[in-house]
Amino acid sequence: MDDIVQAALKKWPNVPHCYGWLALDARGDWYMRDDRIQQAGPFPQVKGSRIDHDKLLAFIGRNYASDDRGAWFFQNGPQRVYVELESTPWIWRLQPDGSVLSHTGRAAQVDSCWLDETGHLYLATDLGLGLVHTQDMTLAAEAIDARRWTPQDCIAAKLPSTHGFRRRPRPETTKPA
Incomplete structure (x- = not known):
């Protein structure tokens, strides 16, 4: 910060x-x-x-x-x-050298790869979960073909709960005493 x-x-x-x-x-x-x-x-x-x-x-x-x-x-x-x-807290931009950068320019290390029911590809990294940018799917396919990543099936609607993020933050409500 x-x-x-x-x-x-x-x-x-x-x-x-x-x-x-x-x-x-x-x-x-x-x-x-x-x-x-x-x-x-x-x-x-x-x-x-x-x-x-x-x-x-x-x-x-x-x-x-x-x-x-x-x-x-x-x-x-x-x-x-x-x-x-709209989707995840991070949007990943894949680089020709195999590195992964966030939409904010931060470098990330990939832990796992996820593929949802509509064909969207996600990477879980040391920064958190993010969606692979649509323009980078050729590089993603190359990483999968080279067996650097092995996609696991997931359901898009469950990603926030399984990966600990909120799509629509709202103020916490306090219960009356």
Whole structure:
């Protein structure tokens, strides 16, 4: 996490969390979802404004993490902005040299490979579970053919529970005493 973000957290420790305003699609693109977009429909049916600014994308990537509930967020200074996920917390970009990078540019080590009922390929890594980017399926097929990865069957709807992440984070509700 950036030093400036750490300092902001110390200066303003009780800033309320933000929900619904940031989303990650299945191609690794970030979307801003203001009130108007949220009212127009749920993500990913209504995506919002794609973030294209390189420095903002890098800032989000450096400050992207998960909480103990498996909800992913971007720590924007003192405010935690929870992320709605179309698929998984990570979107993997495969490199010609066999390495794996996340949509945020972080290197990952593959632990296992999963194939769902619709043919989507996922990699469980030291960073967590992620979907292989559609543009990288040729490289994925080469890794499977070379027996570097052996896909195991999975059901897409069960991935959040089996791999410990939330697609739609919501505030915790407290029960009345």
